[in-house]
Amino acid sequence: MIQRKPGEAEAVGKKAPNAQTAASIALYSLLVLLALWVMRDFIPAVVWAGVIAIALWPLLLRLETPHASRKRTIGVALLLTTAVALFVVLPFVLVITQAAHESHDFIEWFKQAEANGLPLPGLLEHLPFSAQQVTAWWQENLARPLHDSPFIKGLHVEAAVTAGRHFGALAAHGLILFGFMLMTLFVMFQAGSRMSGNLVKATRRAFGVDGALLAHQMTAAVRGTVAGLVVVGIGEGALLGIAYAIAGVPHATLLGLLTAIAAMLPFCAPIIFCGAALWLFAQGATVAAISVAVFGFVVVLIAEHFVRPLLIGSSTRLPFLLVLFGILGGAQTFGLLGLFIGPALMTVLTVLWRDWVGQD
Incomplete structure (x- = not known):
C-alpha cells in the first residue's frame, strides 16, 4: 500500500476538483461551439x-x-x-x-426600341x-x-x-x-x-449585477436604434414623397414608400430620389430635377447626421459621434445587422469608460 506524506492527500483532493472543473468547462464550451456550428x-x-x-x-x-x-x-x-x-x-x-x-x-416600349x-x-x-x-x-x-x-x-x-x-x-x-x-x-x-x-437571471448569475445592467443598456441601444431607423426612414419617405408629387413624378406615393424603406438604411435614400431626379431631367424638367435632388440631399443630411443620432443617443445616453460611428462602422463590419450591433457595442464602450473614470 502506498504511503502518502501528511498534507499530500489534501493537495491531491484539491487538484482533482480543479481538474474536473477545467474539464467540464472545456467540454461545455466544445458542445456549445459545436451546437452553434450546426446551426x-x-x-x-x-x-x-x-x-x-x-x-x-x-x-x-x-x-x-x-x-x-x-x-x-x-x-x-x-x-x-x-x-x-x-x-x-x-x-x-x-x-x-x-x-x-x-x-x-x-x-411595348422595349419592342419599339429594339x-x-x-x-x-x-x-x-x-x-x-x-x-x-x-x-x-x-x-x-x-x-x-x-x-x-x-x-x-x-x-x-x-x-x-x-x-x-x-x-x-x-x-x-x-x-x-x-x-x-x-x-x-x-x-x-x-x-x-x-x-x-x-435571461435576466442567467445574465445576473453569470456576470453579476453590473453585467445585468450592461445587458439592459445594450438592449436599450438596440431598441433605440430600431426606433431611430424606422422613424427617420418614414419621415424621409413622407417628405420626399411630397416633393415627388409637387415635381410631377409619376407614382409619387409608391416612390415615397420605396424612399422610406431605403432611408431606413443609412445613405440609401439617394438611390431613389436621384433616380427620380434623373427621370425629370430626361423629360426636360431641369428645374424640378435639381430641386428634387437638392431637397433630397438636404433631408438626408439633416436626418442622418442630426435627427437619427439624437433619437438613438437620447435613449442610450450615447454621444453623437459614438452613435454615428456605431451605425456606420457596424454596417460596414457586420452588414445590416451591424446597424444594431454597432450602437450596442458603443454602449459597452461608454459604460466601461464611465465605470473606469467613476462617472455616474
Missing part, C-alpha cells in the same frame, strides 16, 4: 428575430396579462408576428403589383461638358435598332443569365431565412416575460 446558417435569422423582439418587447408586455390563458398568449404572439411579416412583405407586394400593371407599357432604337434626348446636346462625346456614343450604340447595336452585342448573355441565377438563389435563401426568422420570433413572443426573466 450556423440560421444564426442570422435568430439574431434578426432577437432584434425585432427587443424592439417590440414593450408592446408585448402591454398586451400580455399577468395570468393570461394559453390561447391569449398564442394570439398575441401570432398578432405581433403577422404585423412584422406584413410590415416587411407588404411594400414588396405593392411594388410587384405596380410593376405588373406597368409591364405591358414597358414591353426595332427603331432610342431617340437622342435633346438635353444631351446641351450638357455643359462632353456633349459631343456623349452624343456620338448614343448615336452609335442606342439610336440605331438595338438588335444591331454594338453595345447590346457586347453584353455577355451568359454572364447575365449567371447573374440572374445567382440573384434567384440569394432571393430563395433570403426567403428561407425570413421564414425561420418569423418562426423564431413567434416562439420568442410566445415565451414572453418568462423568457426575459430567465
Whole structure:
C-alpha cells in the first residue's frame, strides 16, 4: 500500500476538483461551439428575430396579462408576428403589383426600341461638358435598332443569365431565412416575460449585477436604434414623397414608400430620389430635377447626421459621434445587422469608460 506524506492527500483532493472543473468547462464550451456550428446558417435569422423582439418587447408586455390563458398568449404572439411579416412583405407586394400593371407599357416600349432604337434626348446636346462625346456614343450604340447595336452585342448573355441565377438563389435563401426568422420570433413572443426573466437571471448569475445592467443598456441601444431607423426612414419617405408629387413624378406615393424603406438604411435614400431626379431631367424638367435632388440631399443630411443620432443617443445616453460611428462602422463590419450591433457595442464602450473614470 502506498504511503502518502501528511498534507499530500489534501493537495491531491484539491487538484482533482480543479481538474474536473477545467474539464467540464472545456467540454461545455466544445458542445456549445459545436451546437452553434450546426446551426450556423440560421444564426442570422435568430439574431434578426432577437432584434425585432427587443424592439417590440414593450408592446408585448402591454398586451400580455399577468395570468393570461394559453390561447391569449398564442394570439398575441401570432398578432405581433403577422404585423412584422406584413410590415416587411407588404411594400414588396405593392411594388410587384405596380410593376405588373406597368409591364405591358414597358414591353411595348422595349419592342419599339429594339426595332427603331432610342431617340437622342435633346438635353444631351446641351450638357455643359462632353456633349459631343456623349452624343456620338448614343448615336452609335442606342439610336440605331438595338438588335444591331454594338453595345447590346457586347453584353455577355451568359454572364447575365449567371447573374440572374445567382440573384434567384440569394432571393430563395433570403426567403428561407425570413421564414425561420418569423418562426423564431413567434416562439420568442410566445415565451414572453418568462423568457426575459430567465435571461435576466442567467445574465445576473453569470456576470453579476453590473453585467445585468450592461445587458439592459445594450438592449436599450438596440431598441433605440430600431426606433431611430424606422422613424427617420418614414419621415424621409413622407417628405420626399411630397416633393415627388409637387415635381410631377409619376407614382409619387409608391416612390415615397420605396424612399422610406431605403432611408431606413443609412445613405440609401439617394438611390431613389436621384433616380427620380434623373427621370425629370430626361423629360426636360431641369428645374424640378435639381430641386428634387437638392431637397433630397438636404433631408438626408439633416436626418442622418442630426435627427437619427439624437433619437438613438437620447435613449442610450450615447454621444453623437459614438452613435454615428456605431451605425456606420457596424454596417460596414457586420452588414445590416451591424446597424444594431454597432450602437450596442458603443454602449459597452461608454459604460466601461464611465465605470473606469467613476462617472455616474
